[in-house]
Amino acid sequence: MVRRSSLVVTKAGNVGVERNIMSKKKADAIVTELKKKVVETCRAVYTSGLTGKRAGNISTRIPNRDQMIITPSHYGHNKTEVGDLLVVNFDGSLASGTRPPSSENRMHLAVYKARPDVGAVIHTHSAYACVLAVNRMSIPPFIDEMVPFLGGEIAIADYGMPGSDELAANAVKGLGDRSAVLLANHGVLCTGKNLEKALEAAEIAEHTAKVYVTALTIGKPILLPDDAVDLQKSAYGFLRDSAD
Numbered sequence: 001m002v003r004r005s006s007l008v009v010t011k012a013g014n015v016g017v018e019r020n021i022m023s024k025k026k027a028d029a030i031v032t033e034l035k036k037k038v039v040e041t042c043r044a045v046y047t048s049g050l051t052g053k054r055a056g057n058i059s060t061r062i063p064n065r066d067q068m069i070i071t072p073s074h075y076g077h078n079k080t081e082v083g084d085l086l087v088v089n090f091d092g093s094l095a096s097g098t099r100p101p102s103s104e105n106r107m108h109l110a111v112y113k114a115r116p117d118v119g120a121v122i123h124t125h126s127a128y129a130c131v132l133a134v135n136r137m138s139i140p141p142f143i144d145e146m147v148p149f150l151g152g153e154i155a156i157a158d159y160g161m162p163g164s165d166e167l168a169a170n171a172v173k174g175l176g177d178r179s180a181v182l183l184a185n186h187g188v189l190c191t192g193k194n195l196e197k198a199l200e201a202a203e204i205a206e207h208t209a210k211v212y213v214t215a216l217t218i219g220k221p222i223l224l225p226d227d228a229v230d231l232q233k234s235a236y237g238f239l240r241d242s243a244d
């Protein structure tokens with residue numbers, strides 16, 4: 001009886017170990033796939049002209065873990081590879097990686113903690129967003145696509161020193177439940193359910209800033225009617241939470 005009981009325990013133990021190995025392999029495969037997507041996004045932000053090769057940073061949340069993958073500090077988006085990326089725990093400690101993580105990792109972590117719906121964060125120094133950021137001007141809802149895709153106004157966050165907890169807190173406050181926020185005297189931060197959607201938000205935010213700055217040079221842009229904003233905001237929640 002003793003021997004049979006030991007055998008059952010051993011078999012059950014083996015099954016448990018095998019399951020753990022399989023689930024770890026599956027989790028590792030997901031992380032590898034996400035890292036490849038971060039690299040693709042690095043190339044996209046650089047080749048599209050959204051930001052300089054060493055400016056800005058990109059991250060994505062690792063599902064079901066309190067961790068994110070983030071780009072290294074001050075390293076070219078044109079040459080970043082999977083092996084250059086870092087995994088950072090939500091307590092700020094480094095889980096894996098050899099390079100120093102982006103100095104803005106606190107800002108990325110703060111957004112993930114405040115917004116469970118956000119799966120990816122892209123911070124750039126795109127030109128027209130910076131024009132408004134240095135003038136500390138927000139962008140009111142004045143063109144249709146900014147409401148359903150970004151959630152309405154692109155607010156200007158209060159100033160915080162680069163890399164500081166103050167900047168992180170101000171960015172979260174300015175972002176609210178929307179998908180883009182201007183960072184005073186610095187740049188812009190955009191979010192999405194995944195990297196593709198965060199990139200789309202970054203592109204729309206820069207386009208919106210460009211149209212707004214240009215419109216201001218020839219007149220005074222007319223804001224969207226309140227009822228149109230209300231209607232389009234209801235679409236925002238659906239679009240924000242869909243995977244594509």
Ligand SMILES: [Zn+2]
Binds near residue numbers: 055056187
């Ligand atoms: Zn920056």
